[in-house]
Amino acid sequence: MNAVKKVPSLRSMRRVAPAPDERSARDTIPDATRSGRVTGQRATLPQIERRKRILVVDDSATALMLQTMILSSLPCEIVTAVDGAEAVELASRESFDLVVMDMIMPKMDGLEACRRLRDASNTKSLPIILVTTRAEPHDVRAGYENGCTDYVTKPVDRTELLTKARSYLGA
């Protein structure tokens, strides 16, 4: 991005959404302006099965909000992070089934985060979908060379993202 006028980055704050029963109707619109968790629709799977978890990473609050809104239609818990460093740190502590990550971010970009996740023993086989405005062949190649599993370009197509997420989650 060649933005001349720099705008301040969003604060990194953790937010845990209340249980679905406690949420009001207003809370169903995901607030993704900062890191946090949003729970999607109720799982239809047996209770004994662990709820799938998706980590959505993007420095843009708009992209984060949109992707969270799209993925909320899956029976999954969604956790958000605003940069690669936070994503790597979260993935090292918690278990996720899928990572949906922007490529260009402050602190640590998506490619570096991909490499780190692939190097760590607990995340080396974690599916990672890179979401980016960059669609040049060398950008796509760089993504795969750094360990991403799949690639989605912006503006995000709802059906494409949901289809890919479902295929990696087995949902």
Place this chain on the structure above:
Amino acid sequence: MPKTRTAVKTPPKKVAVTAASLRLENRALKRTVRALQDENKRLRATRGSEASRSALTKLRDDVRVLQERNGELEKRTSTLLRSLARAREDGSALRERVDGVEREYQRVSQQYVESEQTTAFLSNLCVASLRLHESLEREQVLRAIHEIIANLIGSEEFAVYECARGSSELERVSFMGPRGVLPESIRVGEGLAGQCAATGEIYVASMPTERGASAPAISACIPLRLDGRVTGLVLIGKLLRQKPALRPGDREMFRVLASSAASALYCTGLHARVGAIGEA
């Protein structure tokens, strides 16, 4: 008939027919006649016996049973033929129903695709609206406009302009993309963007349909309108490589930008003035 055979095969002159040979021949013939008569007697005796009568009765019973069985089989055959005709009718009715279900499935699939598109479109509008109105900080609102254009519309070449009340010039307040592509200021009424600012009408370029044709330098021009007055303008240059053309949903997004971005930016000005008064 040995005599005739002999008479035919052997000429009468060469055959020495003796009385002894004729007697022998006669005796042999008599033995044969007796054997035949005995066989005849035996057969006559068997014909009227109990065993043959019971065998005949059994045969008649068997014939009757077979006839009954044949009748049953004929009945079953006709029943089966009727069932087959019914099954054929049911089959064609089922085929019609399957065709109907198939058509319904196609219709529902189409509806599903349309509803997904509508959901995506509404999600984009909802996100844009939420983002534009969630802050009173000018930088945050400008950032939201940037993110909406980059992430929801699909361009990384755009500029935001604002116009002071009474001024005929729009000044660039924020932009993304290479320097020099989009002007620093726009005079109202001059050029494409100036005309948009003068009329307040959104301009959307017609996109090339041929493959490989160059995209227009200005994809869209969105005057920011508040209370019937143009307060600013968003100029969008080239779209991202993966976005060949603007979609109908993008026009709705431009309408949201035109009204909501204008009011959001105006609110940030009000907020700053209120803050300044409070400090004073």
